[in-house]
Amino acid sequence: MAQLELIQVSKDFGKNSIIHGLDLTVEAGEFLVVVGPSGCGKSTLLRIVAGLEPVSKGDVRIDGRSVTKLSPKARGIAMVFQNYALYPHMSVRENISFGLKLAKIPDDEVSRRVTDAAKLLHIGALLDRKPYQLSGGQKQRVAMGRAMVRQPAIFLFDEPLSNLDAQLRVQMRAEIASLHRRLRSTIVYVTHDQTEAMTLADRIVVMRAGKVEQIAAPMELYRNPATKFVASFIGSPAMNFLPVSVFPAGTGMHRTETIGFRPEHSEFIPASGSSRLPPVVSGEDDAIIVGTGAVKLVEPLGSVTLVHCELAPTLNVICEYHGPNIPVPGDEGFLKIDISQLLFFDGEGLRVRK
Amino acid sequence: MSENSADSATRSAWLFLAPALFLMFIFTVAPALFSLILSFHDFKPFSFAMVPVGLDQYMELAASEDYRASLMATLQFAALVVPGSVIGSLAVAVLLDQTPFFRSIFRTIFLIPVGISPAMAAMLWVFLFNPTSGFLNYLLSMVGIVGPAWLSDPDWAPLAVSLTTVWKEVGFNIIFLMAALAQVPVELQEAAWMDGANALRRFWHITLPSISPAMFFVTVVSVIHAFESFGQIHILTRGGPAGSTGVLVYQLFRDGFENSRLGMAAAEAVILFIIIGAVTLVQFFVARYLKGAPQ
Numbered sequence A: 001m002a003q004l005e006l007i008q009v010s011k012d013f014g015k016n017s018i019i020h021g022l023d024l025t026v027e028a029g030e031f032l033v034v035v036g037p038s039g040c041g042k043s044t045l046l047r048i049v050a051g052l053e054p055v056s057k058g059d060v061r062i063d064g065r066s067v068t069k070l071s072p073k074a075r076g077i078a079m080v081f082q083n084y085a086l087y088p089h090m091s092v093r094e095n096i097s098f099g100l101k102l103a104k105i106p107d108d109e110v111s112r113r114v115t116d117a118a119k120l121l122h123i124g125a126l127l128d129r130k131p132y133q134l135s136g137g138q139k140q141r142v143a144m145g146r147a148m149v150r151q152p153a154i155f156l157f158d159e160p161l162s163n164l165d166a167q168l169r170v171q172m173r174a175e176i177a178s179l180h181r182r183l184r185s186t187i188v189y190v191t192h193d194q195t196e197a198m199t200l201a202d203r204i205v206v207m208r209a210g211k212v213e214q215i216a217a218p219m220e221l222y223r224n225p226a227t228k229f230v231a232s233f234i235g236s237p238a239m240n241f242l243p244v245s246v247f248p249a250g251t252g253m254h255r256t257e258t259i260g261f262r263p264e265h266s267e268f269i270p271a272s273g274s275s276r277l278p279p280v281v282s283g284e285d286d287a288i289i290v291g292t293g294a295v296k297l298v299e300p301l302g303s304v305t306l307v308h309c310e311l312a313p314t315l316n317v318i319c320e321y322h323g324p325n326i327p328v329p330g331d332e333g334f335l336k337i338d339i340s341q342l343l344f345f346d347g348e349g350l351r352v353r354k
Numbered sequence B: 001m002s003e004n005s006a007d008s009a010t011r012s013a014w015l016f017l018a019p020a021l022f023l024m025f026i027f028t029v030a031p032a033l034f035s036l037i038l039s040f041h042d043f044k045p046f047s048f049a050m051v052p053v054g055l056d057q058y059m060e061l062a063a064s065e066d067y068r069a070s071l072m073a074t075l076q077f078a079a080l081v082v083p084g085s086v087i088g089s090l091a092v093a094v095l096l097d098q099t100p101f102f103r104s105i106f107r108t109i110f111l112i113p114v115g116i117s118p119a120m121a122a123m124l125w126v127f128l129f130n131p132t133s134g135f136l137n138y139l140l141s142m143v144g145i146v147g148p149a150w151l152s153d154p155d156w157a158p159l160a161v162s163l164t165t166v167w168k169e170v171g172f173n174i175i176f177l178m179a180a181l182a183q184v185p186v187e188l189q190e191a192a193w194m195d196g197a198n199a200l201r202r203f204w205h206i207t208l209p210s211i212s213p214a215m216f217f218v219t220v221v222s223v224i225h226a227f228e229s230f231g232q233i234h235i236l237t238r239g240g241p242a243g244s245t246g247v248l249v250y251q252l253f254r255d256g257f258e259n260s261r262l263g264m265a266a267a268e269a270v271i272l273f274i275i276i277g278a279v280t281l282v283q284f285f286v287a288r289y290l291k292g293a294p295q
Helices: A042-050 A092-102 A107-120 A136-148 A166-183 A194-200 A218-223 A228-233 B003-038 B056-063 B065-098 B103-115 B118-129 B135-142 B157-182 B186-194 B199-210 B212-228 B231-236 B248-258 B262-292
Strands: A004-013 A016-026 A031-035 A057-062 A077-080 A154-158 A186-191 A203-208 A211-216 A240-246 A255-261 A266-270 A287-300 A305-312 A315-321 A332-338 A343-345 B041-044 B049-052
Touching (some): A016 A042, A016 A057, A016 A211, A031 A194, A042 A077, A042 A154, A042 A186, A077 B186, A092 A107, A092 A136, A136 A166, A186 A194, A194 A218, A211 A228, A228 A255, A266 A287, B003 B041, B056 B262, B065 B212, B065 B248, B103 B157, B118 B135, B118 B231, B157 B212, B186 B199, B199 B212, B212 B262
Parallel strands (some): A077 A154, A154 A186, A266 A315
Antiparallel strands (some): A004 A016, A004 A057, A203 A211, A240 A255, A255 A343, A266 A332, A287 A305, A287 A332, A305 A315, B041 B049
């Protein structure tokens, strides 16, 4: 368990700048998840921490000590790779103990640690198999076991669940979470899956084009995104955005902003009969009604129904529907939005606090 | 597909294969079968008299001091050539794999000797090995060493012939080893690096086991090539001096075309066929075993 600091870290590949002056502190015992779209530099960031990639500028510190110039093995870090990277010609036991053997740890200590890790990860029966005889989930466990036995100060996970099928991913996600609760180790976990980020993280770092957009606890990130990008990246289905014109009092000018609202803060209200007038909303002062929309797609999820509406050509929103008669594509209706949950973003995509 | 059209597909396949099969039969299968028959006969060229002698020629070979010496020369030759060309090509392949620039240029340069005919290559080395005017001894003299008579000293001739053969074979092996090296996943190297393995350990524990099927293939092919070598030996030493480079194929050539004992030469060819066949079988089964454990 150790604290990790990145100070003004930059990484260039030739003329391409991948990471620009990034500052980040991961507290001891913290589970930090780095999310972002492909190519945002999150994997490069992890490789820099691991020591597999040198920094172009800046400093990496573990417990206050600079490790920037140290080789991977001297950093006391273990990494779980996306493709598991199990040694194909070694048995599970040899895979897990390889690092310990190289470190010349006594045999009885090695076998004790391997047994402990195997028990924790439920792979005790697989120790004499070769990697090709394992399923994806089992390989994942072995890769985690190999990282665990070295008792590293920091664990790095590089999209560890992306090669697993959906059901197994949910299961392994829960196991990683419980493993962290038990070991209380510092973890830096890279993923592009925002569900993994939300469910696993103590704090989430949202990265975009080599920069940190926002660092916050999952629900804080969900409720108070600092930028339109974060708002759109976190949450599924994604937040709705509508362009609006703002007329500040007394200026006579107007500017374009964007309002954002989540599907669960908006509701589809079917137009009744031939009436084109919006239904009267009584006693709900905090709601607004937005003009008519045509239903494009309906997704009944059981507990809720998601309705995709076209407010105008190329302007689509997703809202919830709670009524008994599920609408069908082509239906018309109105959009009721909870004003208290509206978020405003300026032309640059930065949050405007009202 | 109905049975009829499957039948006609098979028939047209045979039709398309027929010319190639015909040529193969005429130039490969038939001579091989004829050699087998010949090995049980005493056959004099020019008179075309085939006298059946049963296993006599095989018995004679089994008892022959010369033939045993030739077998030993072949084994010695293989013992020098196989490790030389396998380890040499592995070293070059690893170096080229780590070289970001000019990789394909160097690969081509190393491949050139493979394309040259053995006789041409050997002529080149005859000049290099010349004890008085050769470049090799000139280089040695620069560091104060008086070079040996490479091709006429029985102690040095096997080495000289092996050196030429290694030089000629290395490029062939490099192609296979480089292809195998390129397929070793980078993450494996990185995982081992994080596990604390230095470059040497990574090579030993990760790279070498990962390319073991290619290493095995290259070794077996080198063994087969060593047993089949003739051209460079014929040009460089003619099997001499004192029989030190008189390998099996050279002995065969001498019996068949110098001593005009074609039946005897055929018997030697059959024995050589059995030796190479055995090596190939080992290769076949081990390769299948290695494949059975997918990476």
